[in-house]
Amino acid sequence: MKRKAAPKPAERRESYHHGDLRRVLLDAAHAEIAAHGAQSLSLSSLARQAGVAQSAPYRHFADREELLAAVATEGFEAFTRAILQAAEAGDEAGALKRMAAAYLRFGEENVELYRLMFASRLVPGSGPDSPLQAAAWASFQPLLERVAAAEPQRSNTAANVRWAQLHGLVMLKADGFLDAPAEDLLAVTAI
Structure with missing residues (x-):
């Protein structure tokens, strides 16, 4: 041969x-x-x-959606680390403000990843036991815990309102409607 x-x-x-x-x-x-x-x-x-x-x-x-879900999961994990580090960087009284600043900073520094995480249908379309759902929920927990300590009767509603404020600020900045620094925005936000 x-x-x-x-x-x-x-x-x-x-x-x-x-x-x-x-x-x-x-x-x-x-x-x-x-x-x-x-x-x-x-x-x-x-x-x-x-x-x-x-x-x-x-x-x-399996497909593009599964890859995007994995990227978003990692994004939520990084987001959670950022807000937890901010919360732990000082006294408990200022934790919520520091977390809000970290939230805005993460959104500004990771605009497209933030859009994938919060402005796509990935999380709502994922299964209740999926890693993406778990990571998304874990990112909300630190905010919910801080708000629950301050407002136990309305913790879910109050946390959702604060989240909506922060999300709105990130998206308005990302889309060019706001150009004020995050610190200025937080100074007048009821967080």
Whole structure:
């Protein structure tokens, strides 16, 4: 049997094996979303960026929606860490204001990720036991706990109103309707 000659260097197909392709795809998706928003993201473009076959991402994500849900889940986890760090950065009396500032800062620094997390149908469309639902709920808990301590009779309603105020400020700034610094906005917001 005759052996086939090795391909010449120019004929070799470039391939790359990732030790953790799931992580590489998530990192690439985060970067793509930050630069261009989630609407233009595709698994095939991420595969090209990662230097893998177009079918490779499907070993880790069933479809684009599952990838976006994973990105949003990580976004909620990072958001929760940011507001918890802010809450713990001083006395309890100022925790709610610091959390509100961290909320606005996260939204300003991660506009497109924030849109994916809070202005898409991903969370409402996810299952009640999904990692995305758990991460989204966990991000609301610190606010709810602080508000419940101050207003136990109306904690859910009061927390939702504060959340709506913060969300509105983030979205109005993101869409160019407000240009005031976050500190100025918080100074006149009933948080």
